Amino acid sequence: MISASASSITLKLDKFVKNGGSGIISYSLYVSSINTNQFTKVSSYDGSQSQEYTLINNVDELVSGEIYTFKYFASNKYGDGEFSQEASYRMCDALTKPNPPFKNSHGSSKKSISLTW
Numbered sequence: 222m223i224s225a226s227a228s229s230i231t232l233k234l235d236k237f238v239k240n241g242g243s244g245i246i247s248y249s250l251y252v253s254s255i256n257t258n259q260f261t262k263v264s265s266y267d268g269s270q271s272q273e274y275t276l277i278n279n280v281d282e283l284v285s286g287e288i289y290t291f292k293y294f295a296s297n298k299y300g301d302g303e304f305s306q307e308a309s310y311r312m313c314d315a316l317t318k319p320n321p322p323f324k325n326s327h328g329s330s331k332k333s334i335s336l337t338w
Contacts, residue, residue, distance in 0.1 A: 223273065227285040227314045231275040234293055235305070243297040250274065252281070255288040255309065268296075283312050 223231040234248055247268035251260040265281055266274050276283055283289060290309040295302045325335040 222308065222310050225310055225312060225315075227312065228279075229275050229277045230283070230289065230310055230312055231273065232291060234272040234274070236272065237295045237302055237305075239302070240295070240297055241299045243299055245295045245297055247296050248272075248293050249296065249301070250291065250293045251304075252276070252283075253290045254284075255290060258290075260290075260292065278312065285312055287312055 223233050225231070232250075234250070237245065248266075249268055250263040250266045252263050253260040263274075263276065263281060265276070278285060288309055288311045290307050292304045292307045294304050319338060322338050325337045327335070329335045
């Protein structure tokens, strides 16, 4: 994966080393929601030799916050190769470090401290 946000996931497909002596003609990309574990072909991906592809939630019917599993295979003049290893990613914005807490003087005493984020 190259990047993920609440509205898209950009994947980079690795080149297959074992190609039977023939160049790769196309790729087929599949996706599964972690909730269903049923893979479907990503119809918006045209299978071109481009190894980078961005899936967009309103085009590819992905839901922000969900975890998706991806796999793909390459094809050449000899046929379809084996599926790649599966990889799972969450469709969400990158996590950010929270601001440090600060002392809330109204809720603090000699025996306790009240913090606010």
